[in-house]
Amino acid sequence: MDLSKLLAERTAYMRASEIRELLKWATADVISFGGGMPDPSTFPLEEIARISSYVLETYGNKALQYGQTEGVPELRDELAKFAASNGIKATADNVIVTVGSQEALELLGRLFLDERSVVVTENPTYIAALQSWRVYRPKLVGIPMDDRGMRTEVLEEQVRKLKAEGARIKFIYTVPTAQNPTGVTMTDDRRRHLLEIAEQNDLLVVEDDPYGYFIFDNISVTRLKALDKSGRVIYLSTASKIFSPGLRLGWVVADQELIRWFALAKQALNLNTPTLNQYLLLEGLRRGVIQRNIPRIVELYRKKRDAMLTALEAYMPKGVSWTKPSGGMFIWVKVPEKIDTKEMLNVAIAKYKVAYVPGHGFHVNEGEGRNTMRLNFTYSSFEQIDVGIKRLADAIREFL
Numbered sequence: 001m002d003l004s005k006l007l008a009e010r011t012a013y014m015r016a017s018e019i020r021e022l023l024k025w026a027t028a029d030v031i032s033f034g035g036g037m038p039d040p041s042t043f044p045l046e047e048i049a050r051i052s053s054y055v056l057e058t059y060g061n062k063a064l065q066y067g068q069t070e071g072v073p074e075l076r077d078e079l080a081k082f083a084a085s086n087g088i089k090a091t092a093d094n095v096i097v098t099v100g101s102q103e104a105l106e107l108l109g110r111l112f113l114d115e116r117s118v119v120v121t122e123n124p125t126y127i128a129a130l131q132s133w134r135v136y137r138p139k140l141v142g143i144p145m146d147d148r149g150m151r152t153e154v155l156e157e158q159v160r161k162l163k164a165e166g167a168r169i170k171f172i173y174t175v176p177t178a179q180n181p182t183g184v185t186m187t188d189d190r191r192r193h194l195l196e197i198a199e200q201n202d203l204l205v206v207e208d209d210p211y212g213y214f215i216f217d218n219i220s221v222t223r224l225k226a227l228d229k230s231g232r233v234i235y236l237s238t239a240s241k242i243f244s245p246g247l248r249l250g251w252v253v254a255d256q257e258l259i260r261w262f263a264l265a266k267q268a269l270n271l272n273t274p275t276l277n278q279y280l281l282l283e284g285l286r287r288g289v290i291q292r293n294i295p296r297i298v299e300l301y302r303k304k305r306d307a308m309l310t311a312l313e314a315y316m317p318k319g320v321s322w323t324k325p326s327g328g329m330f331i332w333v334k335v336p337e338k339i340d341t342k343e344m345l346n347v348a349i350a351k352y353k354v355a356y357v358p359g360h361g362f363h364v365n366e367g368e369g370r371n372t373m374r375l376n377f378t379y380s381s382f383e384q385i386d387v388g389i390k391r392l393a394d395a396i397r398e399f400l
């Protein structure tokens with residue numbers, strides 16, 4: 001059967017995720033800095049086991065039944081309180097529970113994007129957000145970053161230009177804290193500037209915040225949503241890095257009218273987020289399991305970040321540079337221009353037994369970031385970090 005005659009045109013814009021491909025290599029003798037996986041020792045396994053029995057005994061069939069599209073009401077309430085503990089004012093009506101933040105990204109595409117839409121985003125940015133949105137054919141406009149986050153003076157200029165051209169800018173997408181892929185955190189003054197620009201131009205802002213819970217250094221981080229005075233920030237977060245990614249639980253905090261739209265789009269996608277998992281998260285929050293887990297994760301990941309930075313310093317040849325993230329899970333590496341990290345990957349895996357994500361896919365335009373790569377420092381052991389970075393440095397040397 002010739003499927004190509006049957007598939008919808010939009011499938012031409014669906015691309016296989018290199019990260020997913022990479023996850024397959026995380027086994028065997030290859031040290032993978034590829035996927036964005038948490039250290040499994042951070043999963044509160046025993047407590048989740050206890051909570052599971054409790055939930056089934058206490059909530060019974062309710063936990064196994066279909067549920068409201070917006071989410072289990074008690075969980076929405078608990079998530080509003082959790083948001084408040086991070087400086088965000090919200091009630092249960094401002095919350096919708098999603099199947100990971102990934103679903104929220106997809107819902108944003110469904111709700112806001114079509115061929116005449118423009119999305120403004122950091123460049124580079126989260127690869128799977130680009131993947132979700134490309135099928136809706138928007139124009140993606142990338143704003144360069146430096147070590148203080150998105151360069152908001154460039155954003156201001158770009159928005160002005162786009163507006164003058166009559167562009168329909170739908171939202172500004174940002175991962176302001178410990179960004180994926182660069183690890184960079186936007187400074188508070190830039191955050192305020194970004195919101196000013198959004199305010200002046202009446203734009204929505206999407207703040208994607210999986211990593212705001214683990215900041216390793218003594219820096220000030222105010223969530224954009226906490227600074228939002230006019231309900232224009234759509235805040236996304238997730239239980240994936242602080243509880244368990246396998247449960248696939250995320251949430252959106254936004255104005256009630258936006259939540260209603262999210263619910264409408266979600267109904268057609270999956271009716272509701274798995275009810276049982278929502279009850280697990282509810283109990284995880286009520287018992288303080290997550291709140292106690294976060295400082296433990298911070299401690300562990302700080303040490304792992306430091307181990308990777310030390311190894312990079314020790315082994316990398318001249319001409320290689322990298323970010324020094326104050327949080328999150330990733331370090332962003334630049335190699336000399338002559339190296340194409342995508343081409344180098346096969347050799348790195350086959351000969352040197354080390355994997356990473358080539359940086360080009362995180363970029364908005366084809367051909368950008370050829371000499372960049374993303375390294376994850378949370379999944380590998382301390383020994384693997386040391387050995388793996390040494391291997392990676394050897395691979396780079398071969399290509400110099």
Ligand SMILES: Cc1ncc(COP(=O)(O)O)c(C=O)c1O
Nearest residue numbers: 036100101102126180238240250
């Ligand atoms: C920036 C960003 N957004 C969204 C996600 C999706 O996370 P999940 O669907 O597991 O909540 C991730 C996962 O790594 C991410 O890094």
